[in-house]
Amino acid sequence: MANLYTQSESNIRRTWIYLFFFALFVIGIGWVISYFLETQAILWIAVVLAVLSNIVSYWYSDKIVLNMVKAQPIKKDDNPELYRLVENLSITAGLPMPKIYIMNEMQPNAFATGRDPEHGVVVVTQGLLDILDRVELEGVLAHELAHIGNRDILLSTAVVVLVGIVVSITDMFFRMAFFSNGDNKNKGPMIIIAIPLAILAPIMAQLMKLAISRRREFLADSSGALLTRYPDGLARALEKISQNQYPMKRANNATAHLFISSPFKGKESVSWLSKMFMTHPPTEERIAKLRDMSL
Helix, strand or coil: CCCCCCCHHHHHHHHHHHHHHHHHHHHHHHHHHHHHHCCCHHHHHHHHHHHHHHHHHHHHHHHHHHHHCCCEECCCCCCHHHHHHHHHHHHHHCCCCCEEEEECCCCCCEEEECCCHHHCEEEEEHHHHHHCCHHHHHHHHHHHHHHHHHCCHHHHHHHHHHHHHHHHHHHHHHHHHHHCCCCCCCHHHHHHHHHHHHHHHHHHHHHHHHHHHHHHHHHHHHHHHHHHCCHHHHHHHHHHHHHCCCCCCCCCCCCHHHCCCCCCCCCCCCCHHHHHCCCCCCHHHHHHHHHHHHC
16 A cells, blocks of 8 residues: 555656656657748757756746745744644654745645655645644644655646646647748648647646646545544544635646645536546545544
């Protein structure tokens, strides 16, 4: 059974696989554009972009995400109880002490980021601190530390950057196909390729997020519960989080999969198609699995 200690190597391999195939995708698009425009310059630009994108995704994706959600770092004196909870759980998990950030949002939520445990970051909203008691907050923090221990934080954070670049490249190709020189003999074939690519790119981007989101939440729930040895704490926290309907001011599709619970409160559709594209497993299922662990 996968747990906090056995899953990390698998996630490291998956991260490098995602980065490798992303680079191939970008270079492939560059080759297609170069072929139709009859210039090798675009291909070389694509190669450089693929390399730079992977570098940015590895080294700076966490900083990009923290800036996107406007999270602010805190020190021990700013919130001693929160700091001590994270510190004690980190010692229990055998992890370095992560940095702690707070988002000025009334919606209760949290996520973890960073390229590895040595650069881990735990982010909580003010709303989370306001509504959870100590045991419930400990459950949420253990869940986020499990993400760090499982080493899925780099992959989930890098996806924010990679998905944005994929969509931008396909959009650029679409515009070039329709607005390039009308005398270009390859304009017709470019349009034929650009239209389905523009339709499929957002779907591919969403599927890319889904491939890493649902399973990692179940695993972090179980791993976090093992850290606290009290699964009901996280179960109660998830109940309170799901019942709270405060909207998140900075909720967006790029970062939604990072949070412990979907930030789009009250906006989720219940249709079967929407459920297929949900980045989070149903809260009821997560709570049920945690309650089963308590038996």
